[in-house]
Amino acid sequence: KNQVEQSPQSLIILEGKNCTLQCNYTVSPFSNLRWYKQDTGRGPVSLTIMTFSENTKSNGRYTATLDADTKQSSLHITASQLSDSASYICVVSWNTGGFKTIFGAGTRLFVKA
Amino acid sequence: EAQVTQNPRYLITVTGKKLTVTCSQNMNHEYMSWYRQDPGLGLRQIYYSMNVEVTDKGDVPEGYKVSRKEKRNFPLILESPSPNQTSLYFCASSLMLAGGPNEDTGELFFGEGSRLTVL
Numbered sequence: 001k002n003q004v005e006q007s008p009q010s011l012i013i014l015e016g017k018n019c020t021l022q023c024n025y026t027v028s029p030f031s032n033l034r035w036y037k038q039d040t041g042r043g044p045v046s047l048t049i050m051t052f053s054e055n056t057k058s059n060g061r062y063t064a065t066l067d068a069d070t071k072q073s074s075l076h077i078t079a080s081q082l083s084d085s086a087s088y089i090c091v092v093s094w095n096t097g098g099f100k101t102i103f104g105a106g107t108r109l110f111v112k113a
Numbered sequence: 114e115a116q117v118t119q120n121p122r123y124l125i126t127v128t129g130k131k132l133t134v135t136c137s138q139n140m141n142h143e144y145m146s147w148y149r150q151d152p153g154l155g156l157r158q159i160y161y162s163m164n165v166e167v168t169d170k171g172d173v174p175e176g177y178k179v180s181r182k183e184k185r186n187f188p189l190i191l192e193s194p195s196p197n198q199t200s201l202y203f204c205a206s207s208l209m210l211a212g213g214p215n216e217d218t219g220e221l222f223f224g225e226g227s228r229l230t231v232l
Binding site: 004034036041042043044045046049089091101102103104105106 | 117148153154155156157158203205220221223224225226
């Protein structure tokens with residue numbers, strides 16, 4: 001069964017600190033993996049996309065890594081800011097005659113001053 | 114401005130009263146999809162559409178209908194809402210590229226969400 005699991009469920013950090021969010025998936029065949037940021041009450045917005053051949057990709061203070069062998073991805077946030085408080089959702093896509101996506105339950109990040 | 118627009122944003126209704134949540138995108142995207150989001154669960158796909166007049170069931174289609182008569186619009190219909198359909202609903206669209214392993218299939222652009230309460 002295709003699954004995407006994220007950890008931790010929630011995380012509290014102080015402003016300025018770094019953190020790493022994890023995503024494990026069992027999807028096969030794999031097409032790509034995206035990390036989305038969802039502010040409270042808003043729709044998710046894409047942060048990064050990684051395909052099978054990519055190991056790391058950065059978007060400002062956000063760096064995503066992918067290990068396709070172990071089927072694990074991480075999202076590292078550097079020098080956190082209050083505006084980073086949000087849910088971060090890992091989304092895995094694959095295509096076997098139709099475009100399929102599966103969403104993780106997300107990690108809720110709280111950044112405190 | 115490129116966007117996905119959902120209406121209404123908030124709705125309280127009663128069991129059995131038919132309702133429609135509209136979704137419109139101005140990016141000429143082929144792919145559109147509806148999701149529901151419940152506490153502690155990931156976004157779950159209700160229905161999706163690969164193009165005009167082409168719709169398919171997602172993971173949780175029971176109690177919902179959709180139509181895709183025009184490329185830009187993808188309304189979600191609840192013929193007889195029940196309390197277990199109380200949820201936060203998101204519409205999304207994407208520009209579909211030739212799909213296959215190791216290809217950049219499209220980024221999903223989400224609407225702002227529609228919070229539905231069924232009493």
